[in-house]
Amino acid sequence: xxxxxxxxxxxxxxxxxxxxxxxxxxxxxxxxxxxxxxxxxxxxxxxxxxxxxxxxxxxxxxxxxxxxxxxxxxxxxxxxxxxxxxxxxxxxxxxxxxxxxxxxxxxxxxxxxxxxxxxxxxxxxxxxxxxxxxxxxxxxxxxxxxxxxxxxxxxxxxxxxxxxxxxxxxxxxxxxxxxxxxxxxxxxxxxxxxxxxxxxxxxxxxxxxxxxxxxxxxxxxxxxxxxxxxxxxxxxxxxxxx
Amino acid sequence: xxxxxxxxxxxxxxxxxxxxxxxxxxxxxxxxxxxxxxxxxxxxxxxxxxxxxxxxxxxxxxxxxxxxxxxxxxxxxxxxxxxxxxxxxxxxxxxxxxxxxxxxxxxxxxxxxxxxxxxxxxxxxxxxxxxxxxxxxxxxxxxxxxxxxxxxxxxxxxxxxxxxxxxxxxxxxxxxxxxxxxxxxxxxxxxxxxxxxxxxxxxxxxxxxxxxxxxxxxxxxxxxxxxxxxxxxxxxxxxxxxxxxxxxxxxxxxxxxxxxxxxxxxxxxxxxxxxxxxxxxxxxxxxxxxxxxxxxxxxxxxxxxxxxxxxxxxxxxxxxxxxxxxxxxxxxxxxxxxxxxxxxxxxxxxxxxxxxxxxxxxxxxxxxxxxxxxxxxxxxxxxxxxxxxxxxxxxxxxxxxxxxxxxxxxxxxxxxxxxxxxxxxxxxxxxxxxxxxxxxxxxxxxxxxxxxxxxxxxxxxxxxxxxxxxxxxxxxxxxxxxxxxxxxxxxxxxxxxxxxxxxxxxxxxxxxxxxxx
Ligand SMILES: Nc1ncnc2c1ncn2[C@@H]1O[C@H](COP(=O)(O)OP(=O)(O)OP(=O)(O)O)[C@@H](O)[C@H]1O
Ligand SMILES: [Mg+2]
Numbered sequence: 001x002x003x004x005x006x007x008x009x010x011x012x013x014x015x016x017x018x019x020x021x022x023x024x025x026x027x028x029x030x031x032x033x034x035x036x037x038x039x040x041x042x043x044x045x046x047x048x049x050x051x052x053x054x055x056x057x058x059x060x061x062x063x064x065x066x067x068x069x070x071x072x073x074x075x076x077x078x079x080x081x082x083x084x085x086x087x088x089x090x091x092x093x094x095x096x097x098x099x100x101x102x103x104x105x106x107x108x109x110x111x112x113x114x115x116x117x118x119x120x121x122x123x124x125x126x127x128x129x130x131x132x133x134x135x136x137x138x139x140x141x142x143x144x145x146x147x148x149x150x151x152x153x154x155x156x157x158x159x160x161x162x163x164x165x166x167x168x169x170x171x172x173x174x175x176x177x178x179x180x181x182x183x184x185x186x187x188x189x190x191x192x193x194x195x196x197x198x199x200x201x202x203x204x205x206x207x208x209x210x211x212x213x214x215x216x217x218x219x220x221x222x223x224x225x226x227x228x229x230x231x232x233x234x235x236x237x238x239x240x241x242x
Numbered sequence: 243x244x245x246x247x248x249x250x251x252x253x254x255x256x257x258x259x260x261x262x263x264x265x266x267x268x269x270x271x272x273x274x275x276x277x278x279x280x281x282x283x284x285x286x287x288x289x290x291x292x293x294x295x296x297x298x299x300x301x302x303x304x305x306x307x308x309x310x311x312x313x314x315x316x317x318x319x320x321x322x323x324x325x326x327x328x329x330x331x332x333x334x335x336x337x338x339x340x341x342x343x344x345x346x347x348x349x350x351x352x353x354x355x356x357x358x359x360x361x362x363x364x365x366x367x368x369x370x371x372x373x374x375x376x377x378x379x380x381x382x383x384x385x386x387x388x389x390x391x392x393x394x395x396x397x398x399x400x401x402x403x404x405x406x407x408x409x410x411x412x413x414x415x416x417x418x419x420x421x422x423x424x425x426x427x428x429x430x431x432x433x434x435x436x437x438x439x440x441x442x443x444x445x446x447x448x449x450x451x452x453x454x455x456x457x458x459x460x461x462x463x464x465x466x467x468x469x470x471x472x473x474x475x476x477x478x479x480x481x482x483x484x485x486x487x488x489x490x491x492x493x494x495x496x497x498x499x500x501x502x503x504x505x506x507x508x509x510x511x512x513x514x515x516x517x518x519x520x521x522x523x524x525x526x527x528x529x530x531x532x533x534x535x536x537x538x539x540x541x542x543x544x545x546x547x548x549x550x551x552x553x554x555x556x557x558x559x560x561x562x563x564x565x566x567x568x569x570x571x572x573x574x575x576x577x578x579x580x581x582x583x584x585x586x587x588x589x590x591x592x593x594x595x596x597x598x599x600x601x602x603x604x605x606x607x608x609x610x611x612x613x614x615x616x617x618x619x620x621x622x623x624x625x626x627x628x629x630x631x632x633x634x635x636x637x638x639x640x641x642x643x644x645x646x647x648x649x650x651x652x653x654x655x656x657x658x659x660x661x662x663x664x665x666x667x668x669x670x671x672x673x674x675x676x677x678x679x680x681x682x683x684x685x686x687x688x689x690x691x692x693x694x695x696x697x698x699x700x701x702x703x704x705x706x707x708x709x710x711x712x713x714x715x716x717x718x719x720x721x722x723x724x725x726x727x728x729x730x731x732x733x734x735x736x737x738x739x740x741x742x743x744x745x746x747x748x749x750x751x752x753x754x755x756x757x758x759x
Contacts, residue, residue, distance in 0.1 A: 049757075058652055059753045079656060086654025093756070097649045101251035113244040114655045121243040164653075 274683025377550020471540025668740025
């Protein structure tokens with residue numbers, strides 16, 4: 001029996017620029033079950049990235065509620081939101097977003113470093129390193145630890161980004177077009193990796209994609225239209241993307 | 243933790259920021275050098291001033307000084323008791339000195355500047371200049387202040403009490419070049435007949451009857467110790483490396499004529515009006531005084547207190563009493579004031595001015611301190627300029643790192659944490675710049691004399707003009723506390739300059755950063 005991990009009710013979000021109001025989310029409702037692999041599709045500019053940012057406490061909704069396991073998270077204090085992003089949510093982006101000055105291992109260790117003071121890092125670094133190495137092995141990058149991001153291919157960078165997102169054992173992985181910049185084969189490898197993580201470790205994932213092939217691998221698909229989501233079946237997908 | 247890691251990486255990868263490191267470095271190096279050198283100057287000057295003066299001076303307000311010297315000295319002994327270590331009476335006044343520069347030709351070697359073996363072949367017309375004339379008692383003078391150590395004749399340094407006596411090489415010089423020419427009577431006024439008026443007396447001497455073998459020790463000549471700046475003149479185009487920069491004009495053994503004024507002679511009906519009269523006498527230079535303080539060396543001629551008293555008809559008078567106080571260095575300002583107050587009870591304010599040496603030299607030392615403070619302010623402006631460099635560069639780095647800042651925030655970094663990255667980075671820049679600057683500054687300071695010599699040789703003129711001070715070397719004083727404060731100041735500026743960019747980075751909205759291309 002799956003419980004609801006994340007619940008969004010009546011979300012509104014609009015951007016204001018020079019008196020022009022762009023409504024993006026308009027009374028959006030969404031339920032995410034624990035252990036679910038949810039796929040979010042929709043036309044470009046429909047507000048998928050905005051939704052992920054709002055759900056992941058990177059941004060605040062104008063109105064509405066977001067509950068994580070029954071607890072409201074949309075109106076908590078700044079420090080608590082930082083903590084949630086560090087421990088509960090994991091982010092993956094289309095452009096990988098690794099820090100160019102750091103090598104792969106350091107990039108993966110970043111969430112743990114952010115959490116620690118210098119002293120506690122000294123205590124925990126062995127354990128954190130062990131976990132990071134295990135994760136890098138899991139995503140198939142165990143042999144590229146000391147490489148800088150610019151020395152990696154897109155697929156490899158995305159794997160490193162996944163390992164980074166998983167380091168602090170998040171409850172929910174928010175992936176914004178993780179395959180958007182990759183060729184079909186590499187993309188499907190990445191998605192298969194995500195699906196394996198979902199199957200084997202019960203990781204809850206929300207993934208944005210434009211690719212119907214990839215969307216079919218998800219448990220459930222929702223489509224963003226006019227600032228809301230509605231469920232779509234896998235068979236409807238090719239129509240949507242064209 | 244990530245703050246340290248990231249700021250460290252930024253430090254290693256942003257070469258642009260090295261420019262600001264260099265400017266911080268140069269600023270700090272300049273500050274270190276300037277402070278060490280000015281500190282050295284101040285310290286040396288202070289030492290010299292302190293050394294040349296007694297702890298406490300009781301000066302008569304009248305140029306005629308005060309009478310009953312013995313009585314006043316006895317009173318001081320009674321008032322101060324054990325605290326008095328030494329006391330020296332002085333008569334100070336202005337005078338004119340007249341001398342001639344002579345050419346001593348040695349026909350064997352061809353040298354024209356050989357007073358030992360040459361004979362006088364030429365003589366300049368008389369040169370007159372004004373000087374400060376100090377009548378001192380060399381024995382007690384050497385106790386109240388540093389006097390003996392600045393005498394150029396080593397024998398006089400050992401025994402300053404005989405510094406006004408004509409002896410050794412000076413006596414030989416005098417005998418050869420003066421007694422033979424002019425005879426022994428030149429400086430032999432009868433003790434009571436000559437000083438009353440300078441108008442008649444020793445001016446025109448009858449031609450020497452038999453110049454050859456008159457024994458000079460029959461009459462004790464008036465001895466004078468002449469400041470180095472009077473006895474020599476500096477070659478105008480001399481380089482600091484030249485050893486013969488100072489050309490002697492007056493040699494020990496030379497005769498000079500000193501003209502000053504007698505004590506105010508009372509005349510008129512009720513003895514109320516009077517005026518000083520010029521008096522003059524011939525002196526024999528017995529030694530040269532070189533304290534390296536140009537102010538003193540080029541202005542002062544010392545003569546014996548007894549001679550001064552006779553010359554100015556001031557027997558048993560003095561214009562000033564110089565006191566050395568036992569353990570004065572350890573006195574608190576309160577104790578010093580107390581001491582002066584005790585003396586003031588006997589020495590009436592109307593006729594005497596009582597001052598400690600700090601009070602007398604205060605303005606000069608304060609002027610140096612102000613100068614140094616001003617230079618510090620100016621030089622800190624250099625670092626402030628470097629600070630603005632840091633500010634501009636950091637602003638650019640923040641914009642360049644916009645996406646990274648968004649990522650860090652997405653990974654849970656707090657606003658203050660992001661701010662910390664840039665503050666740490668600024669601190670690191672400051673630390674590296676200030677550290678290198680301190681090292682560079684110390685290296686320059688320690689080798690300043692070699693550098694100065696090199697620069698002088700390279701440019702062909704003096705960088706450090708030794709005719710201003712007679713210091714042979716540029717004095718330095720490396721004060722660790724001062725350098726520490728300089729470094730802290732530079733660090734504070736570096737950190738302050740990074741506050742604004744860091745604040746901007748901290749307040750960036752994460753979503754805006756992530757969408758930034
Ligand atoms: N800062 C902003 N100011 C104004 N409008 C914005 C801002 N950010 C996003 N928008 C607008 O919000 C709408 C939704 O943007 P969003 O990036 O969420 O769409 P998306 O569904 O992720 O699109 P894509 O599939 O191309 O990534 C767009 O119309 C966009 O123009
Ligand atoms: Mg998007």
